[in-house]
Amino acid sequence: MTGERPPTRHVVVMGVSGAGKTTVARGIAELTGLRFAEADEFHSAANVAQMRAGIPLDDGQRWPWLRALAGWMADRHAEGVSTILTCSALKRSYRDVLRQGPPEVEFVHLDGAAELIRDRLGRRVGHYMPASLLDSQRAILEHLEPDESGIVLEVAASPDDLVVAAVDGLGLARQAPVGGR
Known part of the structure; x- marks a missing residue:
């Protein structure tokens, strides 16, 4: 054994607000063991306001x-930790900045009909992003x-189907169940 760490994987679940990024990314993290971060938590108070x-x-x-x-992912890469991050990443230029972090970043774009996403945004509670910004994001x-x-x-x-499709589509390794289940 040479002591080399296995390569890290860095995945960004992207899409407009209300597409289900957080739900899917958390599901991927649970299934694979990738370290999860919510990009919304990195915004300044002024941006949120x-x-x-x-x-x-x-x-x-x-x-x-x-x-x-990008820095958060690069720091995790340096630690040998794979990541899953939610981020709208709506423009190519935004994704280019994210790719300046770790050596490689993969994306899961959650895409769908505006009506479905608008309905989800209308039912969402406790999030600062109003449904009125959906059109500007699209x-x-x-x-x-x-x-x-x-x-x-x-x-x-369904969220469960999206999680499995993302894990399988990217060829991510699933972690062993806890307790031998």
């Missing part, structure tokens, strides 16, 4: 946030390009 007021962020407000996310969304590592999943599927 602005979004809560229904005002979209501009790119100048997003760059420091995206760099912090307007700037740039889908994954062929040279970007990742998969696209339809949000109409």
Whole structure:
């Protein structure tokens, strides 16, 4: 044994607000053991207040946030820890910043009909992102390009099905069940 650590994996579950990023990413983390982080928790108080007021962020407000996310993944990579991160990552340029962290980042794009996502946002409780910002997010969304590592999943599927599809689609290793179950 040479003492080398196994390679790390870094996955970003992306999409517009209400697509189910947190639910799916937490499910992937539970199934695989990847360390989970919620990108919303990296926003400044000023960014949160602005979004809560229904005002979209501009790119100048997003760059420091995206760099912090890339740094978090890079730090985990240096520790030999694989990660799963939620982040809207709506534009190619945003994903490019995220890719400046660890050596490789893979994406799971949760995509679906605006009506379904708008309905989910209308039923969501306790989140600062108002449904009124969905249209602005959909307007700037740039889908994954062929040279970007990742998969696209339809949000109409159940959360459990999305988790399994993401794990299988990316070839992520499942962790052994606790207690031999």
